[in-house]
Amino acid sequence: MSRFNPTVPVEEYLEDSNVMFYLCDAVTQLLEHKEEYTHFGVVRYFAEYFNSVRNSNHILFREYSYIKATPHNRTSFIRVFWRCYRQIGKSGELLSMQEYRSLLQLLCPDFPMEVVQCAARIVLMDDAIDCLMSFSDFLYAFQLQLFYQEFLDSTLEIYQDLLAGKSPNTVIVPTSTSVEQLPPVAAEEKEEQQQDGVETSTLAQCIEALCDRFKHNYPPRSCMRDILEQNDKVSYYSFLMSLAKHESVNQMIGALPSKADLLIDPEMDQELDKLIAQISVSPGSNSSGSAVGPLKDVQRKASPRRNIHHKRKIEVESDGSTEETDSSEN
């Protein structure tokens, strides 16, 4: 307990954990679905709600505005996305931006295209964003984009200002309309600059200044400094890609394991083994080729169905029993 620590004032304590946000949301949800939830009693409802927040299951099938509302929600969503779809990584398939967006929309019906686009740009270095991407590349880029969204937007503005030749000593306001006010620059010069990027020392300076007054989360400064020190010039997307791949940033966010452990999923492996055994035994299939087709579909279907089952668990008679797969992985 906090006897030996200074007492934090009430408002600060409540704010830090975003507790009031969750309480408000809980009541709102209760009002919207009161017919479903009053069956079990209000106390039971709140217990289930906060348990699901604690277990990071609360963001499933919720709207995008809820998902991006708190850092905990963002982390939970990234983690759920990883757990649902890591089999794709195992199969080694490359997917396009649209396909990743569809997968995201299975978990969050109104997930916006822009976020996926930005993540794709990080992976593909802003080049031919219709290219296919591997699961792990996309996942880490997506994590960076979603978790540090505000920071990335501000950094992009700083970068563009620097590219356009604006002096770093002027106060950079994130909502500035500096792009319109710039004097016209020769087209070829600009292209050349964009390829090379900007001076890392100036960029580092500007980013430090940004962090000093920034109200949202930003990646650990030491990581950013490390990356910027490596080259003289850096382009925006190469900087972001290095951040996405940086292990400390990943640990700081805390949603995903390191790249080596990304595709480990022992339970799903067991399930698939069982299914393969069933299919090869069943009279319908006689060639290995036909076994692969239905197997892939089963892969794709198994995870969303399991998740719908999670959501329905709140409505079905629940005695607070733990979820099927999640608890055993923690």
Add this chain to the structure above:
Amino acid sequence: MIARCSPLPCTGTSRSDATAASAAATSARLLRHKTSTEMAEKEKRRSAVLPPPVPEADSRAARSDSDRDFLTQAGVSELLRGAILKMVEARSEDPIGFLADHFCNLASESDPGTGTGDGDEGNNGTVAGRAQEQQRLNRALWHLRLAHHSHRSAFSNNVRVAYDLLNELSPLLRVTDPPTNDTDQVHAASPRDEAGYGGGVRGGLYSQTLQCLCSEGGVPASTSAPLLRRLHCQDHEAVPYDVFRHGVLTCAVFSDFIRQAQRLYADVCCQDEEPVSRALGMAVIGTLKEALETSQGSGGNCAVNANTQTHSCLESNVKAIRYLEASAKLSPDMLAQAMAKAQTRGPGGSMDAKEFENAAAEVFITRVKVLS
């Protein structure tokens, strides 16, 4: 005369009251704000989704009224206010987890499934009975963790709640049939009769509670064993409230004490991570012992006699003086003196962390009354 001039931390009553008041104000404000915000949000969403065949103003007002009615009827505001107050009081590091546990506890309390002593159940000694007991124990422990023992009033309240929780289990023990497989139950049946319904917490449960408190407080089992032996109660004994409170308080203070002793050792041996020289360690412990003895008092000055009322003022003064003396003995320069003296002479060899901890524990435990 002021009895509160002791340098030791005074009760947190005034502090916790102020905190509770401000928390209540904040929660009331937030709840009002929240209700109106979510009403507004809901109405926006509703009116966007539904086509409005009915004039919107009327239907909106009707819906918000029905929502408010629903909330008040379900008692949501009181429920949330209570939860927020508890959370602010406990200031746990994981507020979300705290709320989840809090609501789970409430839900299982009001759930008829857990139930109180039902004479015909006869599930004592079975797995179900043990599981229920474990659940009660967990909930009691949760209550005991809520407030630090320095916040005396909050802590006492929580001890009371925990005691009542554990007390409820004892009636179950009365209704065993003679041929049971568990000898504990047989013992329990007879002495309980004169104690009456809910006559006290079962001794075994009490000892278990104390054990959990010590281990949760970060005290290794070997260090807490001598203390637990002193506080131990036989399984068939019924523990009254005073003894329960005394035991719980002692364990709570002991855990703090051990944690501080560990920190003290870390400070004394500084960065080298080499074990501290025995002389130094003994000197530190010796100073602590002396201070404790001073605070206990020689007893000669203040004789307790039948006229304790007239002497109570005097007593509290003497107590205060003793505390001042004790803390003076613990002041940095006194300790430094003792340590300097030790370095010049004293037993050789070194003392590692475990020994230091045990020695400190001994100083504490020797002052704990053994229960008869």
